[in-house]
Amino acid sequence: MVNDGGGYDKIRPLLRDAQLYHEADIPLTSPLTYRDAGVDIDAGDSLVERIKPFARRTLRPEVMAGIGGFGALFEISKKFREPVLVSGTDGVGTKLKLAFQLNRHDTVGIDLVAMSVNDILVQGAEPLFFLDYFACGRLDVEIAASVIQGIAKGCELAGCALIGGETAEMPGMYPDGEYDLAGFAVGAVEKSKIIDGRSIAPGDVVIGLASSGAHSNGYSLVRKILERARPDMAADFDGRPLAEAVMAPTRIYVKPLLALIEALPVKGLAHITGGGLLDNVPRILGESLLATLDSSAWMRPKLFDWLQQEGQVADAEMHRVFNCGIGMVVVVAPTHEAQALQLLRAAGETAWSIGRISRREPDQLQTIVI
Numbered sequence: 001m002v003n004d005g006g007g008y009d010k011i012r013p014l015l016r017d018a019q020l021y022h023e024a025d026i027p028l029t030s031p032l033t034y035r036d037a038g039v040d041i042d043a044g045d046s047l048v049e050r051i052k053p054f055a056r057r058t059l060r061p062e063v064m065a066g067i068g069g070f071g072a073l074f075e076i077s078k079k080f081r082e083p084v085l086v087s088g089t090d091g092v093g094t095k096l097k098l099a100f101q102l103n104r105h106d107t108v109g110i111d112l113v114a115m116s117v118n119d120i121l122v123q124g125a126e127p128l129f130f131l132d133y134f135a136c137g138r139l140d141v142e143i144a145a146s147v148i149q150g151i152a153k154g155c156e157l158a159g160c161a162l163i164g165g166e167t168a169e170m171p172g173m174y175p176d177g178e179y180d181l182a183g184f185a186v187g188a189v190e191k192s193k194i195i196d197g198r199s200i201a202p203g204d205v206v207i208g209l210a211s212s213g214a215h216s217n218g219y220s221l222v223r224k225i226l227e228r229a230r231p232d233m234a235a236d237f238d239g240r241p242l243a244e245a246v247m248a249p250t251r252i253y254v255k256p257l258l259a260l261i262e263a264l265p266v267k268g269l270a271h272i273t274g275g276g277l278l279d280n281v282p283r284i285l286g287e288s289l290l291a292t293l294d295s296s297a298w299m300r301p302k303l304f305d306w307l308q309q310e311g312q313v314a315d316a317e318m319h320r321v322f323n324c325g326i327g328m329v330v331v332v333a334p335t336h337e338a339q340a341l342q343l344l345r346a347a348g349e350t351a352w353s354i355g356r357i358s359r360r361e362p363d364q365l366q367t368i369v370i
Contacts, residue, residue, distance in 0.1 A: 038171025043139045047167060050145045054152035058162045062128065065163075072163035074129050074186075082191040086125035089184045090115035095219040098226075098247060100178050102233060105143050107249040108181065109150025110157070111216045114250035115273065116185035117158040118328065121254055122269035122284070124195040124261055125187030127160035133182040134167045137174035147181070150249075158254040160185065195261070197268040197284035197331070204267060204357040205337045206281075206291055208298050210350035211327030213248035214307075217274040218321040222246065225311035238302045245303050253328045256347035260330070263343055268331035272323040279320060281329055282366035290360035291367045297354040300325040319369045331357065 034041060064073035076083050092099075092111045099108050109132075117127040132151050134144060144167065155162040174180065189195075214222060226246075233243040260266060268284040281291050304324050307313065318324055330351075332340050337353060344351040360366060 038138065039169050040139060043141050044167055044169065047139065047141050047144050047148075050141065051148045051152070054149050055162045058130075058152055058155040058160070060128070060159075060161045063161050063163055069164075072129065072131070074161070074163060076188065080188055080190060083188040084125075084191050084194060086120040086123050086187045086189055087185065088116040088119040089182065090119065091180070091182050092216050093219055094223060095216050095247070096179070096181065097223060098219065102243050102247065104243065104247050105146040106150050107247060109147045109152070110154040110249035110252070111150075112181050112183040113151055113154025113158055113160075113185070114252045115216055116183050117154075117160060117187070117252060117254055118250070118271045119273075120185055120187045121257055122195065122271050122328075123189060124193050124266075124269075125189040126258055127158045127185050127187040127254055129161045129163045129186055130155050130158075131163065131184045132165035133184075134165065134179060135174065135181075136169055136179035137171055138176050139167070139169040140177070143177075144179070147179070151183070154249075154252060157252040160187070160254075193261075195266055195269055198286070199265075200267045200285060200289060200331050200357055202289070202358050203334060204331050205334055205353055206293060206355035206357065207330040207332065207337070207340055207344070208293075208326040208352050208354040209253060209328040209330065209344065210251075210298070210352075211272070211301070211323045211325055212251040213245060213301060213303055215250040215273070215323055215327060217323065218276075221311065221313070221321055222307065225307050225313075229310040231310075237306070251327050253349070256344055256349050257328070257330070259347060260340060260343050264332065264336045264339055266330060266332060266340075268329075270329040272326055272329060274321075276318070276320045276322055276324065277326060277329075277369055278316075278365070278367050284329075284331070285357075285366050287366075288360055289366065290358050290364055291355055292358060293355035293367065293369045295324075295369050298325055298352045315369075326354065329354075 062075045062077055064075055092108050095111060096108060099105055113130055120127060152162050231242055234241050237245045270280045270284050272280050277293060285291060304322060308318055341351050
């Protein structure tokens with residue numbers, strides 16, 4: 001076999017990128033440590049201790065072990081007779097790029113939780129526990145603690161336990177100051193109470209719940225518009241800095257909607273994420289049904305007006321990319337419309353009747369915004 005003498009030369013740049021080759025700093029004869037390779041075990045241990053109090057505040061009675069073990073234990077509550085587990089996973093997307101640029105890390109953890117718990121909520125599931133994955137090139141304990149404190153806050157808002165996760169320090173995988181996030185939520189719903197949209201029928205009412213902003217979707221377009229407009233991110237925008245408006249965390253709808261589900265028959269729920277109203281509402285409709293939404297029925301936040309104007313974005317594109325002010329859609333029978341609106345508003349939600357369900361013609365889209 002011929003030895004490829006040039007093999008090491010080929011990977012030398014990769015080793016430099018991964019901080020595994022420090023010719024100027026480390027004598028070739030010195031013993032190497034994990035810290036020399038770019039991984040600080042002590043920093044990781046320090047982070048775990050920092051986040052334990054935050055995680056402890058999210059614990060539920062069903063949690064059987066705290067953070068630090070190899071696996072998390074969770075006992076299914078006896079209140080469920082025929083529990084069906086519902087799981088969801090998501091990230092925060094390119095909203096993280098803005099977090100890095102603006103040095104705002106305290107709310108992206110809420111975004112992370114919201115994206116998964118709102119997803120499993122639409123099937124009627126009560127979120128039970130959450131796990132996170134935090135990956136970086138070099139661990140900054142202060143930034144990581146800020147992010148994970150946000151995750152814990154999101155879990156408190158959703159009523160689910162933060163029972164574990166993974167912090168991965170991987171030299172060379174991410175630039176300094178950057179990281180990536182992923183989250184995983186598990187909930188449960190009674191088998192007989194699963195919400196799947198099958199009972200939705202012509203004449204049913206579509207209720208929209210206000211979003212807190214762009215939530216965690218469409219941020220590649222948001223960033224492109226910001227790049228073109230070059231605004232002052234510290235300038236006042238509708239009563240707060242523009243940076244704060246752009247980075248507002250995703251609203252978590254869990255507690256008000258679980259209460260609504262207990263109070264009256266909810267036929268369908270749709271979390272308005274990537275794809276906007278036009279792509280997400282059809283996910284809960286039968287092939288023969290059409291949802292017609294009246295854009296004048298709700299108040300669109302000024303952020304979307306500004307984004308549309310600065311980016312010269314067409315109406316159809318706005319409704320297919322952004323939530324445009326509606327973060328969650330609820331479908332109920334007309335006889336429950338008034339009660340549903342009253343209960344949601346009493347729980348602190350801004351809710352409007354925004355549309356109706358009707359029969360769909362073969363050549364029609366399943367959701368129309370007029």
